[in-house]
Amino acid sequence: MKRLDGKVAIVTGGGTGIGRGISIALAGEGARVFLCGRRLDRIQKTAVDIQAAGGSAQALQADVSKEKDVERLARAVLDNIGRIDILVNNAGISAGGPLQELRVDEWDRVLEVNLRGPFLTTRAVLPVMRQQRAGHIINISSESGIEYYLQDAAYGVSKHALNDFGEFVQREVQDFNIRVNTICPGMVVTEMTADSSGLDHSKCLYPEDIADLAIWLLTRRENIKIGTPILIQTMLNPWE
Numbered sequence: 281m282k283r284l285d286g287k288v289a290i291v292t293g294g295g296t297g298i299g300r301g302i303s304i305a306l307a308g309e310g311a312r313v314f315l316c317g318r319r320l321d322r323i324q325k326t327a328v329d330i331q332a333a334g335g336s337a338q339a340l341q342a343d344v345s346k347e348k349d350v351e352r353l354a355r356a357v358l359d360n361i362g363r364i365d366i367l368v369n370n371a372g373i374s375a376g377g378p379l380q381e382l383r384v385d386e387w388d389r390v391l392e393v394n395l396r397g398p399f400l401t402t403r404a405v406l407p408v409m410r411q412q413r414a415g416h417i418i419n420i421s422s423e424s425g426i427e428y429y430l431q432d433a434a435y436g437v438s439k440h441a442l443n444d445f446g447e448f449v450q451r452e453v454q455d456f457n458i459r460v461n462t463i464c465p466g467m468v469v470t471e472m473t474a475d476s477s478g479l480d481h482s483k484c485l486y487p488e489d490i491a492d493l494a495i496w497l498l499t500r501r502e503n504i505k506i507g508t509p510i511l512i513q514t515m516l517n518p519w520e
């Protein structure tokens with residue numbers, strides 16, 4: 281008997297990086313994982329890798345910032361299995377640079393993916409989670425959602441707001457036995473950070489570290505509320 285046997289999970293941005301790591305870990309614990317992302321080849325590849333390791337995974341293409349895509353995603357899972365136990369809001373993008381040079385469309389897109397996305401997915405799963413009187417939502421925020429890094433305003437604002445969004449959702453639905461956790465990772469070696477010059481990968485986190493924390497949170501017994509946001513960093517400064 282695995283710890284998440286019978287659980288149905290949706291992971292956004294599940295094809296690469298942290299989302300891929302969490303998807304593999306969820307499937308390894310027995311969950312049926314629905315990977316969502318914009319790039320079908322990436323989510324299909326992760327789904328095939330999970331299946332090859334004996335897990336259950338299915339790729340469903342969706343852009344989390346699009347209401348119709350998200351509704352279609354939730355409907356597909358519900359039509360297929362009839363329940364949703366876990367939602368991992370992981371999909372995210374960044375746009376850095378001095379504020380006066382940040383384009384309006386870049387600002388809008390970061391907020392659309394990083395904040396509107398989790399709102400749309402959360403809104404789509406809450407009816408069934410409330411009906412089940414059980415559910416767990418994990419938001420992947422960032423250290424940037426706690427600190428105030430220069431030249432990173434759009435991303436930082438989106439993650440600060442995501443932390444608060446998680447708290448609002450938690451307070452609104454905790455009487456329905458729905459838990460919400462927000463994880464704020466430091467530097468993780470993924471596509472997003474691969475080109476960051478001066479980053480010492482040996483001093484970074486890896487997707488598996490975030491997945492370990494997500495699984496730990498998902499396997500606490502009922503009635504345990506872990507305060508958020510949860511910061512996970514490395515002891516050594518990865519920029520030195």
Ligand code: NAD
Pocket residue numbers: 292293294295296297298299316317318319322342343344345370371372373393420421422423464465466467468469470471472473
């Ligand atoms: P990544 O680029 O590998 O993963 C992001 C995933 O989201 C990609 O698969 C991408 O295709 C998907 N995505 C982007 N826009 C989407 C959309 N509109 N709809 C659906 N999917 C979309 O990078 P990652 O580092 O694994 O990032 C995952 C999350 O972790 C992000 O929210 C990011 O902000 C956060 N994070 C990353 C780091 C880090 O150092 N890598 C640190 C803190 C937080």
